[in-house]
Amino acid sequence: MISEGPYSVVYEGSYKFKPVAIKVIQPDKTSAVSPERKQKFEREVAMLSRVTHDNIVKFIGAFLEPTMMIVTELMRGGTLQKYLWSIRPNSPHLKISITLALGISQAMEYLHANSILHRDLKPSNLLLTEDKKKIKLADFGLAREETMAEMTTEAGTYRWMAPELFSVDPLKLGVKKRYNRKVDVYSFSMVLWELLTNSTPFKGRNNVMVAYAAAMNLRPSMDNIPKDIAPLLESCWAEDPADRPEFVQITDFLVTFLRNICSTQTKPPKLFEIVFKSKSAADSPSADHLMNKSQEKDKKSRSPSRCFLSCFDDCFSYGFRDTSEV
Template structure:
């Protein structure tokens, strides 16, 4: 994980008005990049390297106890050469605490089901959810990177919310079979069944090395202390990718873990 994958804050000025100075990302947003290449899909290696960069950025954010709550392509920025992706826009971010938070914070197409309510609720009503809402949002972005399509395209915000809350998910057609288990786990209805970003990063890094070959661009994505090769077989990740705590993982979500781990082990 690395803070280098977050858009860098440079400074602030109070005069003549409050201004924040941040790193200039000349490549624009991931959303604009995807729109510019439609109907073609980005190269698989590029898509997965972007996904890995996002995962590593979120891994860092969650490690310091912050939930982004608005993870989406328009909040992800690219360098001018379109090889490095960075996370931006922390306007809705907040601490991950054992407390209730505002519901429906974020953008509907990428919002986790636990942030919706099927029953009418009053404005300002809060409910409990945790950092796993970002994992769900990541699954929608990963799906977009692999299909270059918009999740629930053509549906209004209300219809998107209804589809998400009733367990509807985008089609898996044309998704590489090696990636299907990751998507299924990341957009699981139960937040506890979604993996942590540490496990997602390991999975994607392994796919890039073994399915796509060596990564020739964006080498800094691998400047972390994650285990590689045979070390992954003996890591806590291989005990259960759905739970960061290896001891608790033996008691939770055995069926989901087996599905994800089977695909993970086969990719080694």
């Protein structure tokens, strides 16, 4: 057994003589699973089977009888959450944090280009390779097609959930609201903040308090956040979803930021100044240009050039340091 949750257990197993991860839906007999859980399982299988990206866990197959199971590639590095816990009170080196954030952004950019919302982006749903150099998105149980129609609210986990997904007023079970892909951008901002600080967002507050704080536009502390990254965070967790950037813009910013780190430049990337200073990134001419570029590159499952990755790998060195050094 690798991990256990309220609705499933994940095991390491073998398929065609290769190690795999096997997610078994609880209870362990399909006939005893509720209709809602069956629907969620079917949606997760449907979503996983249609996505192929280097930063998304590879789907291998699924079983319905006698037990509902999903088989994926095995990520021996465990979850991002466990990795961060294992190195506390230290934080990952800035290069490591930004590299992992870039992998997450690329996965989300791919999903959004295919009109898929993940809706549960958080460290426990992000898996690492054994060498901790690559990160992959997993758990598509709450993922769904983006639509202009109303969708179920309070989908996700409160600490990483966008404020438009809940209300300070009590909501009836199953109530629906209109929201869009920008809920994932907000969740990404919380994960990025964790990568930079190795702290838990809204630590010490229960779910109700977290929801209220986010709805009141309260955000985690910006202390110890590198000054060149701070405006990106603030843009991604903006109260108005229209003010949050698209993942194509986040990806381009992170690539440029990493290049600057590798070349020992400290000046903020010019791309950042263009994209994130406007009230709404989508309204700026450069944002339109980036979106057009995104549409072209999405057809080719865009990623940073091999040249850049090779250059970055040369200067990439692992090590941890306290957040006070960042």
